[in-house]
Amino acid sequence: MNGDIADSKCTNALISELKRLLEASNTSGFSVKPDESCLSDEESEVIRLVQSYIQAIKKSTEKALNRRNNLIIAGNEAAQRFLTNDEGQFESSMLSGMERLGYGVGIDRICIMKNERINGEWHFVFQYEWVKDPNTQEAAANKGQLYPYDLNAEWLGKFRQGEIINGLVQDLLPCLQMFLGRVKRCSVLLIPLFLQDRFWGLATFSDCVHERHFSDDEISILRSGALMMVSAINQHEQAAEICEVQQRTRILLDSMPYACHLWNRDQEMFDCNEENIRLFKVRDKKEFRDNFSSFAPEYQPDGSLTKDVVARVLKTAFTEGHQAFEFMHQASDGTPIPAEITLVRVPYANDYVVAAYARDLREQKRMLEEIEHNKAQIEAASSAKSDFLASMSHEMRTPLNAVIGLSELSLAHGSLDEETYDNLEKIYNAGALILNIVNDILDISKIEAGKLELVPSEYDTPSLINDIVSQNVFRIGEKPIEFILDISADTPATLYGDDLRIKQILNNLLSNAIKYSKQGSVELGLRVERTEDSDTVWVTAWIKDTGIGIRPEDIRKLFSDYSQVDVKANRKVEGTGLGLAITKKLIELMDGTITVESEYGKGSIFTVRFKQKTFTANAIGESVVNNLKSFQYSDRKRKKGSRINYLKMQYAKVLVVDDNMTNLDVAKGLMKPYGMQIDCVSNGAAAIHRIAAEEVHYDAIFMDHMMPEMDGIEATQKIRELGTEYARRIPVIALTANAVVGNEQMFLEKGFQAFLSKPIDIMLLDAVIRQWVRDKDREATQRADNNSSLLDEDMQREGITITIPGIDTETGLDRFGGNVETYISVLQSFVDNTPAILNRMREVTAESLSDYAIDVHGLKSACGSIGAESAMKKAKQQEEWAKTDDLWQVLELNEILLDEVETLLADIVISLTDLENRISKPKLLSPNPILLNRLRQSCIEFEIDGVDQVMDELESADYDQDASLIIWLRKKVDELALLEVAERLAQYDMAS
């Protein structure tokens, strides 16, 4: 065949036939048969080839389309499964979605890993894995297993940039192979996953059988499937987190011990916690919410309508943000529930709500009531105790004063044999000790009852120190203890405060220091510091000892009531454990402090600090300090007044100079027990005259300081100027009512040998007499020719009581050593001599003010001597004003003082007359036997009234014979030893 012609012929026919077939196949498919009649065999062959080629293409396209369809269906179904999130089914939904994907793509293993930072390092955390056949394929890893990054560091950057891995495992880098683990895989697709642009993790899809590259379609479906998984996981995690938070919040709310509810702006309660069910006794929260108004009484305790209160407080809470108040609720059974309500405004759903918290106050109220009740009981008991202690102490003081007073009186009686003296002394000491204890008890009960008040007044600082020292140094007794006084010269001469209480405080501490030291030293120190306020000073006093010390654990118990510490070591030391408790309370009453430092076995130091007022710039000065320091030793053996062992000095003669007659009598009375000759003159000139005349050779002169015309200093100077040996050497002792402040040195410089402050303390007087009047040589001679006791002559009237309004007769009597006779004579002298002074004082004018000062000065000491404290204080005040020329002030108090002293005089007269009647008894030969028999009968019958009556009759007379019987009877009757009395009076039995 000619190729060219044949070709063109063939091509034309072929082309038109192919066109026809294509058109037909478009309408009726490829089943159209070719028209072979117009075609050569070759052309028919071409058409068959073309037809089969088209058929092949069509088939493969259909297959690809099918495959794609399947992938899309698998992706959709997997998505559906991932998003089916039934409660508790999440994991199985995930696996089922993964399975659908796996089958869809024809792979065996899918795994999801999350990117997490753990302990600061990034890790992949294995999440979910699906395997086609769990029976033959092992799991690549367990859930939660970690892959630290550095395993695939190289690829990390690529992952972060979204690069995938697609291909045969054997072609991968060893590190990636290792990362995929030991599970056998042929091909793998590794897709990095991102959530909100954050690198969330990795998904691996593996074909463990075929070597393949994943197609784009597969990649795209698997990528979107993986992203769906990620978002499902994320949603699931968030939901779990929210659920957990809600659960925790509910637990917190329901387990809190407060009933709590939430209110909206319409004042409706829309939620509450479990506590409401328990508190209000309801079935469930709904019951509480629906019936809130029934869980409170209609009215609140203050009378307001509950509904109004609720509306008001909610409204305020919404506006102000917070409300707290007490509210009365009630339980469903009507039990009242007082509650403390707190309302707090909190933001909620674009607005605010109010959270209300109710705290049940029933237990608290019950406890408060109980405490109140107990407190009232304790207070009642404590007040009863204080009252009892106070009245008991008062009741005990009276008989105790008798015990002490009478034993003291008897001790002063020189005629006692040694045994009786010793016994009496023991009685005296025991009585004094009990009195101290009673006083302590009285003090503590007064303090506890808040009845102890401070009584401030101006006082001399040296007198205070002097008193404290002299009241304590004698306690050292025979113990080898050195007493040290550390006081500075710039201490103010006077201070203003309650000196009695300060003495009590320092006495307690000082007596303890001495009591609890066996040897070494005891120091009393005092410093005064000025404060910014010129009227006020800080006083610091310390008492330091080298005694037994106090254990650290005992120190805090030290100041509590009734506690004695270290009882074993102190078993031989008397005490009640009250002293320090009182001391602390007193110092606190003064707004002061007390501290203690102690080393057990070495010693202690107690320091008190308190404020006092001061109105003077005068300091006590060096000389006073020295005097105070030197006194401490000479006075060591001091004992209480009436227990002075009076020296018998009939050989001695003294001259007393005082313008005030009463004061002369006082001095005379005080010195009488010594048996000295006591001459008195009333002015300086007379004294000079006596010494110049040398008619009597006096052993000493007691010279008053303040006298009209010539004062004591001038008189003494003039005596010294007389020039004779006698006049130059005779001891002159200054009597001054101006206490000790600053004057001592002056007196010593002016030719005096010593000074005594008025009212005269018999202890100090005794010391002065021993030092300046006593003459041991003459005493020895006197003893030889006079064995009788002087004091036998003293008229000690036992049992005589003197009561005079305005006069503390006990103190007065004490000044005269309990010698009633002397005291009476001083009182009489006061009555005789005072009116003239009062007359002069009544006429006081500006000109006579200095004389007035002298008169009132004398009156002051006279009043002090007899125990008229109040009058003495007024006189002292008047004297001060008179000395500062303040007539106006003097006049203001003058009448009051004069009236008071006149009343005193009248009362003394009445009392002395009464006393005279009592002590001047008729003198009979012997007690009436009929009375004695009556006494005997009354004693046998124990008829106390009868006994008292007969005793009164018997005692209404003095007897020449059997006087001692009456004294014995009185003693026994007082002891109620009535049978002993009856026995002794047996001889008077009329019947026998």
Ligand code: ADP
């Ligand atoms: P008391 O009357 O027993 O002395 P206090 O209240 O004065 O009572 O003292 C309480 C206790 O403190 C005492 O019993 C004693 O043990 C101890 N004490 C007080 N002062 C001292 C001191 N200076 N040295 C050692 N112990 C002391």
